[in-house]
Amino acid sequence: MSIEVANISKTFGTFTALKGVSITITSGELVALLGPSGSGKTTLLRIIAGLDVSDSGIIRLDTEDATLRSIRERRVGFVFQHYALFRHMTVFQNIAFGLQVKSRKLRPSKDETREKVFKLLMLVQLDWLADRYPSQLSGGQRQRIALARALAVEPKVLLLDEPFGSLDAKVRLEFATLATQAT
Amino acid sequence: MGKLSMPMNTTIAARATLNAGIGGGQESKLFRWALIAIATAFLGLFLFAPIIAVFAKALEKGLSVYFSAITEPDAQAAIRLTILTAAITVPLNLCFGVAAAWAITKFDFFGKNLLITLIDIPFSVSPVISGMIFVLLFGAQSLLGPFLTAHNIKIIFAVPGIVLATIFVTSPFIARELIPVMQAQGSEEEQAAISLGASGWQIFWRVTLPNIKWGLLYGVILCNARAMGEFGAVSVVSGHIRGLTNTMPLHVEILYNEFQFVAAFSVASLLTILALVTLAAKNFVQKKSRQRFITSPVEGIDYSGVQL
Ligand SMILES: Nc1ncnc2c1ncn2[C@@H]1O[C@H](COP(=O)(O)OP(=O)(O)OP(=O)(O)O)[C@@H](O)[C@H]1O
Ligand SMILES: [Mg+2]
Numbered sequence: 001m002s003i004e005v006a007n008i009s010k011t012f013g014t015f016t017a018l019k020g021v022s023i024t025i026t027s028g029e030l031v032a033l034l035g036p037s038g039s040g041k042t043t044l045l046r047i048i049a050g051l052d053v054s055d056s057g058i059i060r061l062d063t064e065d066a067t068l069r070s071i072r073e074r075r076v077g078f079v080f081q082h083y084a085l086f087r088h089m090t091v092f093q094n095i096a097f098g099l100q101v102k103s104r105k106l107r108p109s110k111d112e113t114r115e116k117v118f119k120l121l122m123l124v125q126l127d128w129l130a131d132r133y134p135s136q137l138s139g140g141q142r143q144r145i146a147l148a149r150a151l152a153v154e155p156k157v158l159l160l161d162e163p164f165g166s167l168d169a170k171v172r173l174e175f176a177t178l179a180t181q182a183t
Numbered sequence: 184m185g186k187l188s189m190p191m192n193t194t195i196a197a198r199a200t201l202n203a204g205i206g207g208g209q210e211s212k213l214f215r216w217a218l219i220a221i222a223t224a225f226l227g228l229f230l231f232a233p234i235i236a237v238f239a240k241a242l243e244k245g246l247s248v249y250f251s252a253i254t255e256p257d258a259q260a261a262i263r264l265t266i267l268t269a270a271i272t273v274p275l276n277l278c279f280g281v282a283a284a285w286a287i288t289k290f291d292f293f294g295k296n297l298l299i300t301l302i303d304i305p306f307s308v309s310p311v312i313s314g315m316i317f318v319l320l321f322g323a324q325s326l327l328g329p330f331l332t333a334h335n336i337k338i339i340f341a342v343p344g345i346v347l348a349t350i351f352v353t354s355p356f357i358a359r360e361l362i363p364v365m366q367a368q369g370s371e372e373e374q375a376a377i378s379l380g381a382s383g384w385q386i387f388w389r390v391t392l393p394n395i396k397w398g399l400l401y402g403v404i405l406c407n408a409r410a411m412g413e414f415g416a417v418s419v420v421s422g423h424i425r426g427l428t429n430t431m432p433l434h435v436e437i438l439y440n441e442f443q444f445v446a447a448f449s450v451a452s453l454l455t456i457l458a459l460v461t462l463a464a465k466n467f468v469q470k471k472s473r474q475r476f477i478t479s480p481v482e483g484i485d486y487s488g489v490q491l
Contacts, residue, residue, distance in 0.1 A: 051374055072380045084375040088393040098379035101389070153379055
Protein backbone atom coordinates (compact mmCIF):
# COMPACT_ATOMS: atom_id res chain seq x y z
CA MET A 1 0.00 0.00 0.00
CA SER A 2 1.31 3.46 -0.82
CA ILE A 3 1.13 6.29 1.67
CA GLU A 4 0.95 9.93 0.80
CA VAL A 5 1.35 12.49 3.53
CA ALA A 6 0.45 15.91 2.20
CA ASN A 7 1.07 19.12 4.11
CA ILE A 8 0.14 17.75 7.54
CA SER A 9 0.13 20.14 10.50
CA LYS A 10 -0.63 19.41 14.12
CA THR A 11 -0.60 21.63 17.19
CA PHE A 12 -1.08 20.75 20.84
CA GLY A 13 -2.56 23.88 22.36
CA THR A 14 -0.13 26.60 21.34
CA PHE A 15 2.71 24.16 20.61
CA THR A 16 3.29 23.24 16.96
CA ALA A 17 4.39 19.62 16.75
CA LEU A 18 4.15 19.21 12.96
CA LYS A 19 4.15 21.93 10.36
CA GLY A 20 3.48 21.24 6.68
CA VAL A 21 4.96 17.74 6.57
CA SER A 22 4.81 15.93 3.23
CA ILE A 23 6.20 12.52 2.28
CA THR A 24 5.31 9.96 -0.33
CA ILE A 25 6.04 6.32 0.32
CA THR A 26 5.46 3.81 -2.45
CA SER A 27 4.26 0.28 -1.92
CA GLY A 28 6.99 -2.12 -0.76
CA GLU A 29 9.30 0.64 0.37
CA LEU A 30 11.02 0.68 3.76
CA VAL A 31 11.33 4.21 5.09
CA ALA A 32 12.80 5.44 8.34
CA LEU A 33 11.89 8.79 9.91
CA LEU A 34 14.85 10.27 11.72
CA GLY A 35 14.78 13.21 14.07
CA PRO A 36 15.73 14.33 17.56
CA SER A 37 13.56 13.57 20.54
CA GLY A 38 10.37 15.58 20.49
CA SER A 39 10.55 16.34 16.79
CA GLY A 40 7.18 14.79 16.09
CA LYS A 41 7.95 11.28 14.81
CA THR A 42 5.43 9.57 17.04
CA THR A 43 2.85 12.26 16.31
CA LEU A 44 3.17 11.76 12.56
CA LEU A 45 2.93 7.97 12.81
CA ARG A 46 -0.16 8.26 15.01
CA ILE A 47 -1.82 10.51 12.45
CA ILE A 48 -1.03 8.06 9.64
CA ALA A 49 -2.46 5.21 11.70
CA GLY A 50 -5.57 7.21 12.53
CA LEU A 51 -4.96 7.31 16.29
CA ASP A 52 -4.71 11.11 16.12
CA VAL A 53 -6.27 13.68 13.84
CA SER A 54 -4.23 16.35 12.06
CA ASP A 55 -5.31 19.99 12.12
CA SER A 56 -4.79 20.37 8.40
CA GLY A 57 -3.41 18.43 5.45
CA ILE A 58 -4.38 15.09 4.06
CA ILE A 59 -3.28 11.44 4.32
CA ARG A 60 -3.85 9.21 1.32
CA LEU A 61 -3.61 5.46 1.56
CA ASP A 62 -3.55 3.87 -1.92
CA THR A 63 -4.42 7.31 -3.33
CA GLU A 64 -7.67 7.31 -1.31
CA ASP A 65 -8.33 9.91 1.39
CA ALA A 66 -7.70 8.07 4.67
CA THR A 67 -10.05 10.26 6.71
CA LEU A 68 -12.87 8.42 4.94
CA ARG A 69 -11.68 5.15 6.44
CA SER A 70 -11.95 4.02 10.06
CA ILE A 71 -8.85 2.83 11.88
CA ARG A 72 -9.92 -0.77 11.33
CA GLU A 73 -10.36 -0.27 7.61
CA ARG A 74 -6.96 1.34 7.21
CA ARG A 75 -5.21 -1.97 7.90
CA VAL A 76 -2.25 -0.17 9.42
CA GLY A 77 -0.20 -2.13 11.96
CA PHE A 78 1.33 -0.12 14.77
CA VAL A 79 4.16 -1.06 17.12
CA PHE A 80 4.07 1.44 19.95
CA GLN A 81 7.12 3.17 21.35
CA HIS A 82 6.40 1.64 24.75
CA TYR A 83 4.99 -1.54 23.17
CA ALA A 84 1.60 -1.26 24.93
CA LEU A 85 1.37 -5.01 25.43
CA PHE A 86 -1.73 -6.18 27.30
CA ARG A 87 -0.48 -6.68 30.85
CA HIS A 88 -3.05 -9.21 31.92
CA MET A 89 -2.56 -11.49 28.92
CA THR A 90 0.19 -13.98 28.20
CA VAL A 91 2.42 -13.52 25.17
CA PHE A 92 0.27 -16.04 23.33
CA GLN A 93 -2.95 -14.20 24.18
CA ASN A 94 -1.39 -10.89 23.20
CA ILE A 95 -0.57 -12.11 19.72
CA ALA A 96 -3.89 -13.92 19.33
CA PHE A 97 -5.88 -10.84 20.34
CA GLY A 98 -6.16 -9.32 16.87
CA LEU A 99 -7.44 -12.63 15.48
CA GLN A 100 -9.95 -13.18 18.26
CA VAL A 101 -11.62 -9.79 17.94
CA LYS A 102 -12.42 -10.30 14.25
CA SER A 103 -16.06 -10.61 13.27
CA ARG A 104 -17.37 -14.16 13.44
CA LYS A 105 -17.16 -14.67 9.70
CA LEU A 106 -13.49 -13.73 9.51
CA ARG A 107 -12.34 -15.20 12.81
CA PRO A 108 -9.99 -18.18 12.43
CA SER A 109 -10.65 -21.38 14.39
CA LYS A 110 -8.79 -22.16 17.62
CA ASP A 111 -6.33 -24.44 15.86
CA GLU A 112 -5.70 -21.95 13.07
CA THR A 113 -5.13 -19.20 15.65
CA ARG A 114 -2.69 -21.36 17.56
CA GLU A 115 -0.81 -22.27 14.43
CA LYS A 116 -0.59 -18.68 13.32
CA VAL A 117 0.54 -17.41 16.71
CA PHE A 118 3.34 -19.98 16.86
CA LYS A 119 4.40 -19.18 13.33
CA LEU A 120 4.78 -15.54 14.36
CA LEU A 121 6.57 -16.51 17.56
CA MET A 122 9.03 -18.56 15.50
CA LEU A 123 9.52 -15.60 13.22
CA VAL A 124 10.58 -13.40 16.13
CA GLN A 125 12.40 -16.39 17.65
CA LEU A 126 10.55 -16.28 20.95
CA ASP A 127 8.30 -19.33 20.79
CA TRP A 128 9.60 -20.47 24.18
CA LEU A 129 8.03 -17.41 25.83
CA ALA A 130 4.42 -18.10 24.84
CA ASP A 131 3.13 -18.52 28.40
CA ARG A 132 4.93 -15.60 30.01
CA TYR A 133 3.37 -12.30 30.91
CA PRO A 134 4.75 -9.04 29.49
CA SER A 135 6.14 -8.04 32.89
CA GLN A 136 8.37 -11.10 32.72
CA LEU A 137 10.06 -10.13 29.45
CA SER A 138 13.09 -8.02 28.66
CA GLY A 139 12.63 -4.79 26.72
CA GLY A 140 13.84 -6.27 23.44
CA GLN A 141 11.62 -9.33 23.89
CA ARG A 142 8.61 -7.12 24.55
CA GLN A 143 9.32 -5.21 21.39
CA ARG A 144 9.51 -8.34 19.29
CA ILE A 145 6.24 -9.60 20.79
CA ALA A 146 4.66 -6.25 19.94
CA LEU A 147 5.87 -6.73 16.37
CA ALA A 148 4.43 -10.24 16.21
CA ARG A 149 1.13 -8.97 17.61
CA ALA A 150 0.92 -6.24 14.96
CA LEU A 151 1.75 -8.71 12.19
CA ALA A 152 -0.93 -11.19 13.28
CA VAL A 153 -3.71 -9.19 11.64
CA GLU A 154 -1.77 -8.97 8.36
CA PRO A 155 -1.63 -5.19 8.03
CA LYS A 156 -0.93 -3.63 4.68
CA VAL A 157 1.47 -1.15 6.28
CA LEU A 158 3.55 -1.57 9.38
CA LEU A 159 4.43 1.51 11.43
CA LEU A 160 7.20 0.94 13.95
CA ASP A 161 7.77 3.65 16.53
CA GLU A 162 11.41 3.59 17.64
CA PRO A 163 11.85 0.03 16.44
CA PHE A 164 15.43 -0.19 17.67
CA GLY A 165 14.93 1.53 20.98
CA SER A 166 15.76 -1.41 23.18
CA LEU A 167 17.73 -3.62 20.84
CA ASP A 168 21.48 -4.02 20.72
CA ALA A 169 23.40 -3.67 17.44
CA LYS A 170 23.28 -7.35 16.48
CA VAL A 171 19.60 -7.76 17.21
CA ARG A 172 18.89 -4.52 15.36
CA LEU A 173 20.16 -6.00 12.16
CA GLU A 174 18.08 -9.14 12.66
CA PHE A 175 15.07 -7.04 13.44
CA ALA A 176 15.47 -4.93 10.32
CA THR A 177 15.60 -8.03 8.11
CA LEU A 178 12.66 -9.45 10.00
CA ALA A 179 10.55 -6.37 9.46
CA THR A 180 11.32 -6.29 5.75
CA GLN A 181 10.65 -10.00 5.34
CA ALA A 182 7.35 -9.70 7.11
CA THR A 183 5.87 -6.90 5.04
CA MET B 184 43.18 -4.91 57.55
CA GLY B 185 42.12 -1.52 56.32
CA LYS B 186 40.16 -3.08 53.51
CA LEU B 187 38.42 -5.54 55.79
CA SER B 188 37.22 -3.04 58.32
CA MET B 189 35.76 -0.75 55.71
CA PRO B 190 32.31 -2.34 55.29
CA MET B 191 31.86 -2.58 59.06
CA ASN B 192 32.60 1.08 59.50
CA THR B 193 30.10 2.01 56.87
CA THR B 194 27.43 -0.16 58.47
CA ILE B 195 27.94 1.49 61.81
CA ALA B 196 27.91 4.90 60.24
CA ALA B 197 24.71 4.08 58.41
CA ARG B 198 23.05 2.85 61.56
CA ALA B 199 24.11 5.93 63.43
CA THR B 200 22.51 8.23 60.91
CA LEU B 201 19.37 6.11 60.91
CA ASN B 202 19.05 6.42 64.67
CA ALA B 203 19.82 10.09 64.55
CA GLY B 204 17.04 10.45 62.05
CA ILE B 205 14.35 9.29 64.46
CA GLY B 206 15.64 10.70 67.68
CA GLY B 207 18.76 8.68 68.51
CA GLY B 208 19.55 5.76 70.87
CA GLN B 209 17.50 4.96 73.97
CA GLU B 210 15.15 7.85 73.56
CA SER B 211 13.97 6.59 70.21
CA LYS B 212 13.08 3.22 71.72
CA LEU B 213 11.02 4.88 74.40
CA PHE B 214 9.40 7.11 71.85
CA ARG B 215 8.51 4.16 69.68
CA TRP B 216 6.91 2.26 72.54
CA ALA B 217 4.98 5.31 73.56
CA LEU B 218 3.59 5.68 70.05
CA ILE B 219 2.63 2.03 69.87
CA ALA B 220 0.97 2.22 73.28
CA ILE B 221 -1.03 5.29 72.32
CA ALA B 222 -2.17 3.72 69.04
CA THR B 223 -3.14 0.47 70.76
CA ALA B 224 -4.99 2.22 73.54
CA PHE B 225 -6.86 4.31 71.02
CA LEU B 226 -7.81 1.29 68.91
CA GLY B 227 -8.88 -0.63 72.01
CA LEU B 228 -11.00 2.19 73.34
CA PHE B 229 -12.67 3.29 70.12
CA LEU B 230 -12.79 0.12 68.02
CA PHE B 231 -12.49 -3.12 69.95
CA ALA B 232 -14.39 -2.13 73.07
CA PRO B 233 -17.51 -1.05 71.13
CA ILE B 234 -17.48 -4.21 69.03
CA ILE B 235 -17.29 -6.36 72.13
CA ALA B 236 -19.94 -4.22 73.81
CA VAL B 237 -22.34 -4.68 70.89
CA PHE B 238 -22.12 -8.44 71.01
CA ALA B 239 -22.13 -8.60 74.81
CA LYS B 240 -25.30 -6.54 75.01
CA ALA B 241 -26.96 -8.43 72.15
CA LEU B 242 -26.33 -11.80 73.76
CA GLU B 243 -27.04 -10.60 77.31
CA LYS B 244 -30.31 -12.52 77.60
CA GLY B 245 -29.19 -15.58 75.74
CA LEU B 246 -29.21 -16.84 72.20
CA SER B 247 -32.95 -17.42 71.93
CA VAL B 248 -33.74 -13.79 72.74
CA TYR B 249 -31.06 -12.75 70.26
CA PHE B 250 -32.54 -14.83 67.47
CA SER B 251 -36.11 -13.81 68.16
CA ALA B 252 -35.00 -10.16 68.02
CA ILE B 253 -33.59 -10.58 64.53
CA THR B 254 -36.34 -12.87 63.21
CA GLU B 255 -39.25 -10.79 64.48
CA PRO B 256 -41.33 -9.47 61.47
CA ASP B 257 -40.32 -5.80 61.71
CA ALA B 258 -36.65 -6.73 61.96
CA GLN B 259 -37.02 -9.06 58.99
CA ALA B 260 -38.71 -6.30 56.99
CA ALA B 261 -35.85 -3.95 57.84
CA ILE B 262 -33.26 -6.54 56.77
CA ARG B 263 -35.12 -7.17 53.51
CA LEU B 264 -35.40 -3.46 52.74
CA THR B 265 -31.71 -2.95 53.44
CA ILE B 266 -30.75 -5.78 51.11
CA LEU B 267 -33.16 -4.52 48.44
CA THR B 268 -31.72 -1.02 48.67
CA ALA B 269 -28.15 -2.29 48.33
CA ALA B 270 -29.17 -4.62 45.50
CA ILE B 271 -30.50 -1.69 43.49
CA THR B 272 -27.87 0.85 44.53
CA VAL B 273 -24.68 -1.11 43.96
CA PRO B 274 -25.30 -2.18 40.32
CA LEU B 275 -26.49 1.32 39.37
CA ASN B 276 -23.48 2.97 40.97
CA LEU B 277 -21.26 0.36 39.37
CA CYS B 278 -22.46 1.45 35.93
CA PHE B 279 -22.24 5.12 36.84
CA GLY B 280 -18.79 4.75 38.40
CA VAL B 281 -17.30 2.88 35.46
CA ALA B 282 -18.85 5.26 32.93
CA ALA B 283 -17.66 8.35 34.81
CA ALA B 284 -14.14 7.02 35.41
CA TRP B 285 -13.90 5.87 31.80
CA ALA B 286 -15.00 9.24 30.45
CA ILE B 287 -12.73 11.20 32.76
CA THR B 288 -9.59 9.16 32.19
CA LYS B 289 -9.81 8.14 28.55
CA PHE B 290 -11.28 11.23 26.90
CA ASP B 291 -10.81 14.96 26.86
CA PHE B 292 -14.04 16.88 26.78
CA PHE B 293 -15.56 20.19 27.74
CA GLY B 294 -16.65 20.28 31.38
CA LYS B 295 -14.40 17.45 32.52
CA ASN B 296 -13.15 19.28 35.60
CA LEU B 297 -16.70 20.18 36.52
CA LEU B 298 -17.64 16.50 36.36
CA ILE B 299 -14.74 15.55 38.64
CA THR B 300 -15.89 18.14 41.16
CA LEU B 301 -19.52 17.06 40.92
CA ILE B 302 -18.66 13.44 41.64
CA ASP B 303 -17.34 14.48 45.05
CA ILE B 304 -20.40 16.44 46.14
CA PRO B 305 -22.10 13.55 47.95
CA PHE B 306 -18.93 13.15 50.02
CA SER B 307 -18.61 16.77 50.96
CA VAL B 308 -22.26 17.36 51.81
CA SER B 309 -23.70 16.18 55.12
CA PRO B 310 -25.92 13.10 54.55
CA VAL B 311 -28.84 14.83 56.26
CA ILE B 312 -28.69 17.58 53.67
CA SER B 313 -28.53 14.97 50.91
CA GLY B 314 -31.79 13.59 52.26
CA MET B 315 -33.32 17.05 52.44
CA ILE B 316 -32.48 17.63 48.78
CA PHE B 317 -34.77 14.75 47.85
CA VAL B 318 -37.53 16.01 50.14
CA LEU B 319 -37.24 19.40 48.42
CA LEU B 320 -37.37 17.70 45.01
CA PHE B 321 -40.10 15.13 45.53
CA GLY B 322 -41.85 16.02 48.80
CA ALA B 323 -45.48 17.14 49.03
CA GLN B 324 -44.40 20.81 49.25
CA SER B 325 -42.10 20.60 46.25
CA LEU B 326 -42.75 21.72 42.69
CA LEU B 327 -43.23 18.11 41.66
CA GLY B 328 -45.38 17.38 44.72
CA PRO B 329 -48.86 18.06 43.24
CA PHE B 330 -48.00 16.06 40.13
CA LEU B 331 -46.79 13.11 42.18
CA THR B 332 -49.84 13.09 44.49
CA ALA B 333 -52.16 13.43 41.50
CA HIS B 334 -50.65 10.32 39.96
CA ASN B 335 -50.41 8.55 43.29
CA ILE B 336 -46.65 8.19 43.07
CA LYS B 337 -44.94 8.00 46.44
CA ILE B 338 -41.26 8.77 46.63
CA ILE B 339 -40.69 10.50 49.95
CA PHE B 340 -41.61 8.39 52.99
CA ALA B 341 -41.53 5.37 50.70
CA VAL B 342 -39.04 2.89 49.32
CA PRO B 343 -38.13 4.85 46.13
CA GLY B 344 -36.97 7.81 48.24
CA ILE B 345 -34.78 5.54 50.36
CA VAL B 346 -33.22 4.02 47.27
CA LEU B 347 -32.68 7.41 45.63
CA ALA B 348 -31.05 8.90 48.72
CA THR B 349 -28.79 5.87 49.10
CA ILE B 350 -27.76 5.98 45.45
CA PHE B 351 -26.89 9.64 45.85
CA VAL B 352 -24.87 9.22 49.01
CA THR B 353 -22.89 6.21 47.74
CA SER B 354 -22.38 7.35 44.14
CA PRO B 355 -18.74 8.53 44.49
CA PHE B 356 -17.29 5.31 45.92
CA ILE B 357 -16.69 3.33 42.74
CA ALA B 358 -15.73 6.25 40.50
CA ARG B 359 -13.32 7.55 43.17
CA GLU B 360 -11.66 4.15 43.38
CA LEU B 361 -11.35 3.70 39.63
CA ILE B 362 -10.15 7.13 38.50
CA PRO B 363 -6.61 6.83 39.93
CA VAL B 364 -6.27 3.24 38.73
CA MET B 365 -7.32 4.13 35.21
CA GLN B 366 -5.28 7.31 35.19
CA ALA B 367 -2.15 5.36 36.07
CA GLN B 368 -2.81 2.92 33.26
CA GLY B 369 -3.33 5.54 30.57
CA SER B 370 -4.94 4.56 27.30
CA GLU B 371 -2.05 2.98 25.42
CA GLU B 372 -3.37 -0.56 25.70
CA GLU B 373 -6.76 0.59 24.46
CA GLN B 374 -5.11 2.27 21.48
CA ALA B 375 -3.17 -0.89 20.71
CA ALA B 376 -6.46 -2.78 20.79
CA ILE B 377 -8.03 -0.28 18.37
CA SER B 378 -5.13 -0.64 15.95
CA LEU B 379 -5.60 -4.42 16.11
CA GLY B 380 -9.18 -3.98 15.00
CA ALA B 381 -11.12 -4.35 18.26
CA SER B 382 -14.47 -2.61 18.65
CA GLY B 383 -15.26 -0.32 21.58
CA TRP B 384 -17.22 -3.04 23.31
CA GLN B 385 -14.46 -5.62 22.85
CA ILE B 386 -11.89 -3.15 24.16
CA PHE B 387 -13.91 -2.57 27.29
CA TRP B 388 -14.50 -6.24 28.08
CA ARG B 389 -11.14 -7.63 27.03
CA VAL B 390 -8.66 -4.87 27.85
CA THR B 391 -10.04 -2.25 30.22
CA LEU B 392 -12.14 -4.38 32.56
CA PRO B 393 -9.48 -7.03 33.32
CA ASN B 394 -7.07 -4.24 34.17
CA ILE B 395 -9.40 -2.55 36.63
CA LYS B 396 -11.24 -5.52 38.11
CA TRP B 397 -9.64 -5.42 41.57
CA GLY B 398 -10.07 -1.68 41.93
CA LEU B 399 -13.65 -2.13 40.81
CA LEU B 400 -14.31 -4.87 43.35
CA TYR B 401 -12.79 -2.71 46.08
CA GLY B 402 -15.15 0.13 45.16
CA VAL B 403 -18.13 -2.23 45.11
CA ILE B 404 -17.31 -3.50 48.61
CA LEU B 405 -17.09 0.02 50.03
CA CYS B 406 -20.22 1.12 48.18
CA ASN B 407 -22.17 -1.87 49.49
CA ALA B 408 -21.05 -1.30 53.07
CA ARG B 409 -22.18 2.29 52.97
CA ALA B 410 -25.44 1.49 51.15
CA MET B 411 -26.39 -0.93 53.92
CA GLY B 412 -25.19 1.28 56.73
CA GLU B 413 -26.36 4.70 55.59
CA PHE B 414 -28.35 6.48 58.29
CA GLY B 415 -28.58 10.24 57.87
CA ALA B 416 -29.93 10.66 54.36
CA VAL B 417 -32.22 7.66 54.63
CA SER B 418 -33.54 8.85 57.98
CA VAL B 419 -34.77 12.10 56.43
CA VAL B 420 -36.66 10.51 53.53
CA SER B 421 -37.87 7.33 55.19
CA GLY B 422 -40.65 8.46 57.50
CA HIS B 423 -39.79 5.57 59.87
CA ILE B 424 -42.82 3.45 59.06
CA ARG B 425 -42.27 0.15 60.81
CA GLY B 426 -42.22 -2.90 58.61
CA LEU B 427 -42.38 -0.67 55.52
CA THR B 428 -39.76 2.05 55.30
CA ASN B 429 -37.29 1.09 58.00
CA THR B 430 -33.83 -0.01 57.03
CA MET B 431 -31.63 -1.78 59.55
CA PRO B 432 -29.88 1.32 60.88
CA LEU B 433 -33.24 3.07 61.33
CA HIS B 434 -34.71 0.01 62.99
CA VAL B 435 -31.83 -0.02 65.46
CA GLU B 436 -32.48 3.60 66.31
CA ILE B 437 -36.19 3.06 66.91
CA LEU B 438 -35.63 0.05 69.13
CA TYR B 439 -33.02 1.96 71.08
CA ASN B 440 -35.30 4.94 71.58
CA GLU B 441 -37.93 2.56 72.92
CA PHE B 442 -35.43 1.20 75.44
CA GLN B 443 -35.42 -2.24 73.83
CA PHE B 444 -31.67 -2.38 74.22
CA VAL B 445 -31.14 -6.10 73.67
CA ALA B 446 -33.18 -6.09 70.46
CA ALA B 447 -31.44 -2.93 69.26
CA PHE B 448 -28.01 -4.41 69.80
CA SER B 449 -29.03 -7.71 68.24
CA VAL B 450 -29.87 -5.98 64.97
CA ALA B 451 -26.81 -3.76 65.38
CA SER B 452 -24.67 -6.88 65.70
CA LEU B 453 -25.71 -7.87 62.17
CA LEU B 454 -24.43 -4.53 60.89
CA THR B 455 -21.25 -5.06 62.88
CA ILE B 456 -20.76 -8.46 61.27
CA LEU B 457 -21.28 -6.81 57.88
CA ALA B 458 -18.55 -4.32 58.76
CA LEU B 459 -16.13 -7.06 59.78
CA VAL B 460 -16.83 -9.06 56.61
CA THR B 461 -16.34 -5.89 54.56
CA LEU B 462 -12.99 -5.31 56.23
CA ALA B 463 -11.81 -8.84 55.53
CA ALA B 464 -12.95 -8.67 51.90
CA LYS B 465 -11.33 -5.26 51.49
CA ASN B 466 -8.01 -6.58 52.78
CA PHE B 467 -8.17 -9.61 50.52
CA VAL B 468 -8.87 -7.49 47.44
CA GLN B 469 -6.12 -5.05 48.32
CA LYS B 470 -3.61 -7.88 48.54
CA LYS B 471 -4.82 -9.35 45.27
CA SER B 472 -4.59 -6.08 43.40
CA ARG B 473 -1.03 -5.60 44.60
CA GLN B 474 0.16 -8.94 43.26
CA ARG B 475 -1.89 -8.98 40.08
CA PHE B 476 0.98 -8.68 37.61
CA ILE B 477 3.11 -11.39 39.10
CA THR B 478 1.09 -14.36 38.02
CA SER B 479 3.38 -17.16 36.92
CA PRO B 480 6.85 -16.95 38.33
CA VAL B 481 9.47 -18.72 36.27
CA GLU B 482 12.02 -20.93 38.02
CA GLY B 483 14.97 -19.17 39.55
CA ILE B 484 13.97 -15.65 38.65
CA ASP B 485 12.40 -13.35 41.18
CA TYR B 486 9.80 -11.16 39.58
CA SER B 487 8.27 -9.86 42.77
CA GLY B 488 9.65 -6.38 42.20
CA VAL B 489 8.83 -6.20 38.52
CA GLN B 490 6.38 -3.61 37.34
CA LEU B 491 5.94 -2.35 33.82
N1 LIG C 1 -0.73 14.81 23.75
C1 LIG C 1 0.18 15.79 23.69
N2 LIG C 1 -0.07 16.98 24.29
C2 LIG C 1 0.83 17.99 24.23
N3 LIG C 1 2.00 17.91 23.60
C3 LIG C 1 2.31 16.77 22.97
C4 LIG C 1 1.42 15.65 22.99
N4 LIG C 1 1.98 14.64 22.29
C5 LIG C 1 3.17 15.11 21.88
N5 LIG C 1 3.37 16.37 22.27
C6 LIG C 1 4.54 17.22 21.96
O1 LIG C 1 4.76 17.16 20.57
C7 LIG C 1 6.14 17.05 20.29
C8 LIG C 1 6.39 15.86 19.41
O2 LIG C 1 6.15 14.68 20.15
P1 LIG C 1 6.46 13.24 19.58
O3 LIG C 1 6.04 12.26 20.61
O4 LIG C 1 5.85 13.11 18.23
O5 LIG C 1 8.05 13.26 19.47
P2 LIG C 1 9.04 12.12 18.97
O6 LIG C 1 9.71 12.65 17.76
O7 LIG C 1 8.32 10.83 18.83
O8 LIG C 1 10.08 12.06 20.16
P3 LIG C 1 10.87 10.79 20.78
O9 LIG C 1 11.98 10.47 19.85
O10 LIG C 1 11.36 11.29 22.09
O11 LIG C 1 9.88 9.69 20.92
C9 LIG C 1 6.85 16.96 21.63
O12 LIG C 1 7.45 18.21 21.90
C10 LIG C 1 5.78 16.65 22.62
O13 LIG C 1 6.04 17.29 23.86
MG1 LIG D 1 8.33 9.06 19.87
